[in-house]
Amino acid sequence: MQRLASYVFFIVCCGLALSQPKTDQKCLREKVITFPQLTTSSWAKLHPNESMDMSAVTVCLRFYSDQTTGIPSLFSLATPSLPQDFTLSWSADLKQYQMFIHNTPVQFKGLTFNLNQWNSVCATWDAISGLAQVFVNEVASIRKLAGPKEAFKGAPVITLGQYQTQYDGGFQQSNVFTGFISDVHVHKQVLTTRQIKTYIGAKTKYKLGDFINWHNLKFTIAGSAQVEEKQQVTFYTKEEQI
Numbered sequence: 001m002q003r004l005a006s007y008v009f010f011i012v013c014c015g016l017a018l019s020q021p022k023t024d025q026k027c028l029r030e031k032v033i034t035f036p037q038l039t040t041s042s043w044a045k046l047h048p049n050e051s052m053d054m055s056a057v058t059v060c061l062r063f064y065s066d067q068t069t070g071i072p073s074l075f076s077l078a079t080p081s082l083p084q085d086f087t088l089s090w091s092a093d094l095k096q097y098q099m100f101i102h103n104t105p106v107q108f109k110g111l112t113f114n115l116n117q118w119n120s121v122c123a124t125w126d127a128i129s130g131l132a133q134v135f136v137n138e139v140a141s142i143r144k145l146a147g148p149k150e151a152f153k154g155a156p157v158i159t160l161g162q163y164q165t166q167y168d169g170g171f172q173q174s175n176v177f178t179g180f181i182s183d184v185h186v187h188k189q190v191l192t193t194r195q196i197k198t199y200i201g202a203k204t205k206y207k208l209g210d211f212i213n214w215h216n217l218k219f220t221i222a223g224s225a226q227v228e229e230k231q232q233v234t235f236y237t238k239e240e241q242i
């Protein structure tokens, strides 16, 4: 009986251990985070070393998905008073990218979204001009006025694959991302178009983020989200296949 009890205890503990959020600090070069399920209980959080005092930002990432409905959230940065302080989503229904700057939405049309291929995205904004711009694969958007011209301040909660409707949570089913996300870099400045081109072209020597660096990332994953090897067979951009 005692043996059975300890066996049951072991099973319960292991089951719990597997579903508990796990925090790690690693180089995720050549790795992806896989979001294999359309559920609000799977997510990844990225932990910067410092709190924010940034008057400019560039967020670069690559994603791979087959979603044709909803508004999957790629990147969501919340502060206590501004749950959509900086977000980047793909609105599948309207076929446009959507950013929020300090809780104010702005849309970008006519940019590419390739199903079941890597899409490389960089989104920039700075508080001096107040202008946001999105680059996807080989196309740059126009520059649009977005949000109040104020710096990003405070301790952020950054999630991948989920959209925060409140500080540190409030995930919604319609904003769940499913697929792969990789190479997430956050810079405390607006990168030059040349630097963005180098990143998008997946050249090896692109600039690594000085706020969030995929090659030395402190992160927590939960639910069915997991770190996996990048599958090189489908990685190459059109340009590189020629």
Ligand SMILES: *[C@@H]1O[C@H](CO)[C@@H](O)[C@H](O)[C@H]1NC(C)=O
Residues within 6 Å of the ligand: 049, 209, 210, 211, 212, 213, 216
């Ligand atoms: C955060 O701190 C760690 C440990 O000091 C360091 O290795 C890492 O590069 C830092 N990350 C960034 C983005 O500066």
